[in-house]
Amino acid sequence: MRILVLGAAGMVGRKLVERLAREGRLGSDPISQVSLVDVGAPEPPRDAPFAVDSTGGDLAEPGVAEALVAARPDVVFHLAAVVSGEAEADLEKGYRVNLDATRLLLDAIRERGEGYCPRVVSTSSIAVFGPPFPDVIDDEQLTTPATSYGTQKAMTELLLSDYSRRGFLDAIAIRLPTIVVRPGKPNLAASSFFSSIIREPLNGQEALLPVPTDVRHWFASPRSAVGFLLHAATLDSVRLGDRRCLTMPGVSATVADEIEALRRVGGEEAVRRIRHEPDETIMRIVSGWPRAFDARRARDLGFRADADFDEIVRFYVEDDLDVEHGPAPRQASSP
Amino acid sequence: MRILVLGAAGMVGRKLVERLAREGRLGSDPISQVSLVDVGAPEPPRDAPFAVDSTGGDLAEPGVAEALVAARPDVVFHLAAVVSGEAEADLEKGYRVNLDATRLLLDAIRERGEGYCPRVVSTSSIAVFGPPFPDVIDDEQLTTPATSYGTQKAMTELLLSDYSRRGFLDAIAIRLPTIVVRPGKPNLAASSFFSSIIREPLNGQEALLPVPTDVRHWFASPRSAVGFLLHAATLDSVRLGDRRCLTMPGVSATVADEIEALRRVGGEEAVRRIRHEPDETIMRIVSGWPRAFDARRARDLGFRADADFDEIVRFYVEDDLDVEHGPAPRQASSP
Numbered sequence: 001m002r003i004l005v006l007g008a009a010g011m012v013g014r015k016l017v018e019r020l021a022r023e024g025r026l027g028s029d030p031i032s033q034v035s036l037v038d039v040g041a042p043e044p045p046r047d048a049p050f051a052v053d054s055t056g057g058d059l060a061e062p063g064v065a066e067a068l069v070a071a072r073p074d075v076v077f078h079l080a081a082v083v084s085g086e087a088e089a090d091l092e093k094g095y096r097v098n099l100d101a102t103r104l105l106l107d108a109i110r111e112r113g114e115g116y117c118p119r120v121v122s123t124s125s126i127a128v129f130g131p132p133f134p135d136v137i138d139d140e141q142l143t144t145p146a147t148s149y150g151t152q153k154a155m156t157e158l159l160l161s162d163y164s165r166r167g168f169l170d171a172i173a174i175r176l177p178t179i180v181v182r183p184g185k186p187n188l189a190a191s192s193f194f195s196s197i198i199r200e201p202l203n204g205q206e207a208l209l210p211v212p213t214d215v216r217h218w219f220a221s222p223r224s225a226v227g228f229l230l231h232a233a234t235l236d237s238v239r240l241g242d243r244r245c246l247t248m249p250g251v252s253a254t255v256a257d258e259i260e261a262l263r264r265v266g267g268e269e270a271v272r273r274i275r276h277e278p279d280e281t282i283m284r285i286v287s288g289w290p291r292a293f294d295a296r297r298a299r300d301l302g303f304r305a306d307a308d309f310d311e312i313v314r315f316y317v318e319d320d321l322d323v324e325h326g327p328a329p330r331q332a333s334s335p
Numbered sequence: 336m337r338i339l340v341l342g343a344a345g346m347v348g349r350k351l352v353e354r355l356a357r358e359g360r361l362g363s364d365p366i367s368q369v370s371l372v373d374v375g376a377p378e379p380p381r382d383a384p385f386a387v388d389s390t391g392g393d394l395a396e397p398g399v400a401e402a403l404v405a406a407r408p409d410v411v412f413h414l415a416a417v418v419s420g421e422a423e424a425d426l427e428k429g430y431r432v433n434l435d436a437t438r439l440l441l442d443a444i445r446e447r448g449e450g451y452c453p454r455v456v457s458t459s460s461i462a463v464f465g466p467p468f469p470d471v472i473d474d475e476q477l478t479t480p481a482t483s484y485g486t487q488k489a490m491t492e493l494l495l496s497d498y499s500r501r502g503f504l505d506a507i508a509i510r511l512p513t514i515v516v517r518p519g520k521p522n523l524a525a526s527s528f529f530s531s532i533i534r535e536p537l538n539g540q541e542a543l544l545p546v547p548t549d550v551r552h553w554f555a556s557p558r559s560a561v562g563f564l565l566h567a568a569t570l571d572s573v574r575l576g577d578r579r580c581l582t583m584p585g586v587s588a589t590v591a592d593e594i595e596a597l598r599r600v601g602g603e604e605a606v607r608r609i610r611h612e613p614d615e616t617i618m619r620i621v622s623g624w625p626r627a628f629d630a631r632r633a634r635d636l637g638f639r640a641d642a643d644f645d646e647i648v649r650f651y652v653e654d655d656l657d658v659e660h661g662p663a664p665r666q667a668s669s670p
Contacts, residue, residue, distance in 0.1 A: 091501070130577070142477050144496075144578055151497040155490045161479070162486040166426070242465070243479055 007080030177250035210279035252292035342415030512585030545614030587627035
């Protein structure tokens with residue numbers, strides 16, 4: 001089995017490739033070849049039991065998509081995207097990367113012909129939904145994106161469904177929750193603090209909390225996100241019908257829930273490292289985000305979320321904390 | 336006021352331009368200039384009280400959109416489209432015309448800049464919805480198109496909403512019901528018979544009915560369609576918020592309702608000209624079409640549909656029948 005991973009240098013992409021290298025197979029099929037692509041050539045995983053090639057390139061440039069699908073990969077993970085903030089700041093770049101590059105990829109697959117019909121697993125986003133939201137958003141919610149990023153993702157979902165219906169490819173677009181706890185440093189995303197308030201305290205550092213603790217949002221761990229991708233790559237797509245986009249299950253939690261989970265893992269000392277510093281801009285942005293989903297279609301298809309926010313924190317500790325800063329402060333020194 | 340009409344040679348486009356020429360104004364604003372565009376240069380209306388220019392061209396060709404918006408029209412009616420059957424038969428043409436050409440138009444408007452923000456009225460379609468349908472589809476129905484045409488229209492709706500939200504233009508996409516009674520000859524569209532079974536009998540000709548009389552669908556007259564376009568061009572778009580697509584009101588009627596309306600206008604003689612000739616293919620296609628909508632948002636915004644199917648038939652008689660074949664057989668010669 002040959003696998004192509006677009007956006008392989010991103011956080012989720014790296015974790016996906018590490019897991020593929022660890023397992024050596026996708027479902028029941030041994031992997032023979034994995035091709036990694038990103039803007040810069042991604043670093044190959046260590047000790048992979050399959051051949052790995054790595055390419056730097058821009059999928060939106062003419063000919064790049066054709067070259068990538070020439071080897072007829074059986075599964076394409078399409079994770080490459082310009083994120084929400086950048087797509088809002090740079091309209092043309094957002095449409096070029098999030099919509100046009102995807103379409104070039106899909107057309108390159110379509111034009112291979114000769115019965116070629118790979119599974120395409122594409123990451124979409126809950127940003128396809130816009131306010132006003134019900135308390136719990138179900139699978140029948142209308143897509144009314146409030147950002148250009150959400151618009152590009154919703155347009156791509158439509159395209160993936162149409163191309164699948166016509167038999168050019170066999171796509172599944174998965175709408176990921178906000179991924180926490182992200183390893184590494186805080187970034188400029190408005191959602192960055194959801195990870196920071198867990199990650200920084202567990203690393204002995206101070207974190208800023210810009211919103212009230214009753215803010216509720218929708219989360220999944222990086223480990224679950226990789227699980228979603230692998231399940232999407234292997235499930236029987238006949239069960240999806242012509243609607244090829246799925247809201248992934250997740251954990252609906254408040255910032256207070258996050259803090260309590262942190263307390264259970266890192267103790268009072270860790271919690272004291274969170275400094276409340278209200279930020280009107282971030283509060284306004286986050287108030288327009290969904291709070292919870294009933295992801296029934298995905299659950300019925302076997303997608304599994306984290307059990308609760310404690311598990312999300314534990315996965316961070318197991319998968320990333322030791323790597324980042326040595327052993328975790330599992331037991332706090334004071335109550 | 337300057338107006339640009341794209342797709343001006345189509346049936347709805349011609350009727351729109353005739354009405355503009357008759358009224359000389361749009362809302363309260365006198366019209367100074369109307370620019371007509373289609374694949375072939377459209378015939379200008381007779382006796383228009385404003386300047387008219389007419390251009391043949393392909394909006395998907397580089398530079399065409401820029402040239403068309405260079406005069407900074409205040410209102411753009413974008414009616415140009417590849418229809419459903421053709422978009423299904425020729426995938427590339429469908430995406431090129433229905434999606435790419437529209438995007439080139441919107442980008443040409445965006446790139447004019449300097450505060451230019453025209454009203455763009457774009458015809459969308461109930462084909463953005465796909466089965467399974469509820470008996471009555473409301474404004475919260477998810478768009479799950481079952482055709483490439485519906486996909487292209489749904490993608491365009493998203494783009495129009497995003498560009499409007501960002502202030503590049505001021506768009507309204509109106510989802511037209513199936514338009515009946517179309518003047519002229521039957522065409523290859525699966526929906527053609529809905530017009531034929533009224534039009535042909537009133538013109539003394541036989542019409543084929545390929546489906547059972549209990550088939551229900553959603554209709555508007557050409558006169559109402561033009562009314563929708565004019566209302567969309569003049570309403571206060573602030574009332575739309577960021578959701579720039581609207582399902583238009585219409586008449587939900589069965590084929591039996593159509594036949595009774597025909598009987599009231601054309602008598603038994605006309606009804607006898609309908610020959611039942613079941614066509615499995617058309618029956619299958621039509622069974623996947625919606626039957627009725629609750630178009631509350633549009634009604635609340637002042638869009639008005641035909642009162643019933645009798646009115647739809649009467650509008651055909653008043654607007655088109657005499658033009659096509661001389662005076663109508665208003666009273667049948669036998670009961």
